[in-house]
Amino acid sequence: MGTGSIRLDFVTVGGAKLQDQIHMDIVARDGSTHYENSVQVSGTVQIGGIEASPAKDYQVTVWPMRYRPASFFLRVQDGKNTRQTVTLPVNPDKVSAIDAPAYAKLPPQLRTILETSSIDTQPAQQGQALYDALDAQRQACLLNIAAKAAGTTLGDGSSCLSHMGGLLKLRRDRFFVRTTAALFEETQNASRLFHEVSGALHHPPDGYQSAKSFKTFDKYGNLQLSFFRQGETGDHYLVDVDIDEAQYLQHTFEVIRNAVLDHTTNPYDVHEVLVGEQKLNPGYDFVFPQAAHITLAAKA
Known part of the structure; x- marks a missing residue:
């Protein structure tokens, strides 16, 4: 069974690098795999070692402290780095x-x-x-x-x-x-x-x-x-x-x-x-x- 990685580039609505504490859940669509972590984000987060067999869909949910939470799907492929820009509006x-x-x-x-x-x-x-x-x-x-x-x-x-x-x-x-x-x-x-x-x-x-x-x-x-x-x-x-x-x-x-x-x-x-x-x-x-x-x- 192979592995892949995800790169998430977090930005504000204005396009600036997002600076925040973010809790992340990454759950396989079939429920077989679950990754969870809280990280201090300064623009980019790189996550490696994610199960891919040979391609697997994951739901990524992010819960920032200062911005609104968001959820989206990504496909992780064996040996590849999936990149996604995540734009988060402020939480009033x-x-x-x-x-x-x-x-x-x-x-x-x-x-x-x-x-x-x-x-x-x-x-x-x-x-x-x-x-x-x-x-x-x-x-x-x-x-x-x-x-x-x-x-x-x-x-x-x-x-x-x-x-x-x-x-x-x-x-x-x-x-x-x-x-x-x-x-x-x-x-x-x-x-x-x-x-x-x-x-x-x-x-x-x-x-x-x-x-x-x-x-x-x-x-x-x-x-x-x-x-x-x-x-x-x-x-x-x-x-x-x-x-x-x-x-x-x-x-x-x-x-x-x-x-x-x-x-x-x-x-x-x-x-x-x-x-x-x-x-x-x-x-x-x-x-x-x-x-x-x-x-x-x-x-x-």
Whole structure:
């Protein structure tokens, strides 16, 4: 009976070498062989001496500390080294903070939005004071949407972000902002970029009524704009803006289904969609808690 080997190259969604502690299970499809180990990974793991007779299918399951677990199948052949790149999205529950850009380094359009904002949770703060006061998830949401809206170009050559005014609400999965009829009209006319969808889940504020809701045609990470107009013919508009992750993690990275729970869209998942699927950079990195170091006391 021969043996083969496996080389696993672990990378983040952005393509960097993944640094993490990973528990690995390698189980033959017929259940006859099982390998198990925990390793400190710095990009690549090489595993040798795996039974191959002459070719054997294995299910490989990896459980990282900081990233989402994944499972996939590999065929191990006698005398050969099977190589697989494993891209792992971050586990939002393991993120302690984000390394966000300083206010002065934000895009000018985003600074203008913040400087004219009056959000319901912090109405007295604007500009840098507002930005610095945001918790990590709301800051991540703001940067995600700004990146996607800035990267969505309308028929007149302007971006969606350039039509947005001050924020009125900012949650971890969406924001509510002032806008003009120009954004509504350009979005409505951009039939190759947007299509109309139901806006039933987006409720108008007092004094406004629902206009229309549009979503980009992206396979994953759709930008949705749900408009509200003041009166039937008014020129004052508000827009509710969000990004849909649309099961991207399961379909793209072989993330274990049970590891992606039903929950409100998490901005850290949206970050992975924008970076991995659309090559958009929201401008921040993840910060993880420092691993604990346990020192055993010497026996007396």
